[in-house]
Amino acid sequence: MGQPTDAELLAAHRAGDAEAFGRLVGRHTDRMWGVAVRTLGHRDDAADAVQEALLAALRGAGSFRGEASVRTWLNRIVVNTCIDRMRHERVRPTVPLPPWELPDRGADPATRLATRMEVTDALALLPPEQRLAVVLVDMEGWALSEVAEATEAPVGTVKSRCARGRARLAVLLGHLREEVR
Amino acid sequence: MNDRPDPLPDVLTELLADHDAGLPVDPSVLTGPQARSVLHALATTRVELAAVRREPVPPEFAGRWNAVLAEAARPGVPRSGPDRAGEAGRSGQPARPPCSQPPDARSVASAPAPRAAGPDAGGPAGTDGRRPTAGLDVDPSRPGPGTASPAGAEGRNPTPGPVHPGPPVRPAGRPGAGLPRPGRGARPGDPSRPGRMPRPAVLAGLVLVVVLVVAGVVGVRRDPPSVTAAQLGGVARAAVGVQEAGPLTDPVRREACLRAVAAPGLAPDAPLAGGRSVVFEGRPGILLLLITGRLATFRVVVVTPGCDSLLADTVVGP
Numbered sequence: 454m455g456q457p458t459d460a461e462l463l464a465a466h467r468a469g470d471a472e473a474f475g476r477l478v479g480r481h482t483d484r485m486w487g488v489a490v491r492t493l494g495h496r497d498d499a500a501d502a503v504q505e506a507l508l509a510a511l512r513g514a515g516s517f518r519g520e521a522s523v524r525t526w527l528n529r530i531v532v533n534t535c536i537d538r539m540r541h542e543r544v545r546p547t548v549p550l551p552p553w554e555l556p557d558r559g560a561d562p563a564t565r566l567a568t569r570m571e572v573t574d575a576l577a578l579l580p581p582e583q584r585l586a587v588v589l590v591d592m593e594g595w596a597l598s599e600v601a602e603a604t605e606a607p608v609g610t611v612k613s614r615c616a617r618g619r620a621r622l623a624v625l626l627g628h629l630r631e632e633v634r
Numbered sequence: 635m636n637d638r639p640d641p642l643p644d645v646l647t648e649l650l651a652d653h654d655a656g657l658p659v660d661p662s663v664l665t666g667p668q669a670r671s672v673l674h675a676l677a678t679t680r681v682e683l684a685a686v687r688r689e690p691v692p693p694e695f696a697g698r699w700n701a702v703l704a705e706a707a708r709p710g711v712p713r714s715g716p717d718r719a720g721e722a723g724r725s726g727q728p729a730r731p732p733c734s735q736p737p738d739a740r741s742v743a744s745a746p747a748p749r750a751a752g753p754d755a756g757g758p759a760g761t762d763g764r765r766p767t768a769g770l771d772v773d774p775s776r777p778g779p780g781t782a783s784p785a786g787a788e789g790r791n792p793t794p795g796p797v798h799p800g801p802p803v804r805p806a807g808r809p810g811a812g813l814p815r816p817g818r819g820a821r822p823g824d825p826s827r828p829g830r831m832p833r834p835a836v837l838a839g840l841v842l843v844v845v846l847v848v849a850g851v852v853g854v855r856r857d858p859p860s861v862t863a864a865q866l867g868g869v870a871r872a873a874v875g876v877q878e879a880g881p882l883t884d885p886v887r888r889e890a891c892l893r894a895v896a897a898p899g900l901a902p903d904a905p906l907a908g909g910r911s912v913v914f915e916g917r918p919g920i921l922l923l924l925i926t927g928r929l930a931t932f933r934v935v936v937v938t939p940g941c942d943s944l945l946a947d948t949v950v951g952p
Contacts, residue, residue: 471871474707475700475930475951482699487688500695507699511706572686591683609657616655619679620647626682628675629647 459523466514474514478507481524484593485531491588492535493542494577502538506531521602528595528603532585536604539581575625583618590615647672693927694905700930701907704874858911858918861936866921867950869912870934873923879909882920882937891941892922900924900933900947907932911939919945926951 457465459480465473485506489499509530517526576584585604589595590611601608623629650669653659654676663669861869882888883906892902904924912921919936926933931951937944 471707472930472951475703478703479928479930482691482696483688486691486695490689491686496689496692496695500692500698503695504699504702507703508706511703572682587683591680592686592688594684612655612657613652616651616657617648619654619676620651622683623647623651623672623675623679626679628678628682629672 460519463514463517463519463523474511477523478510478527481527482507485527487593488531488588489535491576491592492581492585493538494573498538498542502534503531506534509534525599525602528599529605532589532603536581536585539584571626575622578625579618579621583614583621586611586614587618587622591619651676693925696927697905697907697925700925700928700932701874703930704871704907708872708874858913860913860916861921862915863946866914866934866936866946866948870908870921870923870932870948870950873908873910873921874932876908876910878911879906879920879922880911880939882906882909882922882941888922891937892935894941895935895937895944897933897935897944897947900935904933912936914945917945921946 457476459477462470462473462477466477482503485503486499489502489506490496493499493502506527510527513530517523521529576588579587582604586600589600589603590597595603597608597611600606600611604611606614620629646663646666646668649659649663650672653664654673859869877883879888882891885903885906888906889902892900892904904926906922907925908923910921912919914921914936917938919938921934921936924933924935926949928951931949934946934948934950935944936946
């Protein structure tokens, strides 16, 4: 037969299957990591956030009622964890991210590096809700409805946050410098 | 700069960004002279954001999460009942354990899976019917320095690699609990023990033996568990965080050992998630649980104590 569904793995975990939870969250850690590392902008913070989210999921697995999908439930946990951390974050020195973060365009490494630093730094200047919306929609490719569900905000609010975030990023990244000034 | 004092571009940009995001705006906004370039800039921004590749999960972090989850879900860890777990599950709001610190086994282990509480506790491995903790020597109440006890778990570092064992476990009860109390029975004139006189040296020795036994020094139940190939996965999972691999707890010695046995495809410097002495298929060995970088997946090897041969090599996990 095929692979068990997320819901089946969760049920197996609740029934005492020692491996089920690891298998379940193993399907989602890439996405959780992506959200965390991009919104928090720092690998160690992101790792802490994912760990916190995973433990929260483990603790909450028994009381999860299945009203939403497991994916949505995990999305909400990691998003809340990241929002919480963003709200408490302090200015910290920029730490160069690994080459994975280089934008996949252009051939000039210097241009890539400069662009990458701008994206990272520019994102960090956005308010948490705008940053999160832009990261989830434009970088992680989440559907608006998915972001709305995870952030418990109306779709229109998500659109507005994306709009504000993109407008500011367009200026910060230099695409609107000529127009604005 | 000053030759273009028009303050509208910011507002215009925001309105156009609203339009770009799918929000309704006054159509007149779209006919302005700057609309096209602003919309182009917004589109360029979106493309640029989408082009930033996501860094894969670093193996060291995956290993850390792996170990922390395995530790938190370990059946032998005491569960404190319904605390904040319910809140996290209902609202999606995670409780806030400091991840930079070791997870609090008492709260973390309040995972709802009922395996440690009900009659089926222990799952399939518990079919021996002796005790619900799956037949492995993972009894959390077992005393002894560095064993996988609840107290040790609380002090354990969640990061991969050498995991610092907790301090030697103190006996849960009073050292003398359950023993003949020196002041009774030995009391002169006690009719129930007419011939037994208190002897301070004997009593002191008795107390010392009790303390040593409770502390695990004497070696009660210290024999390595016998493990068959079929049981290896279960034993290995129970060894997460256990630091009983002797000299192989040391990363340098372990790496040398793993190079010597040359397990195919195994990185000799793989971080250790746990280890212990075992008797594998009748032969003494040391079980090593190694972090693979994949969530909930461990490489398990059993080597002879002298590292002259590989007794078992498998992967456990999803």
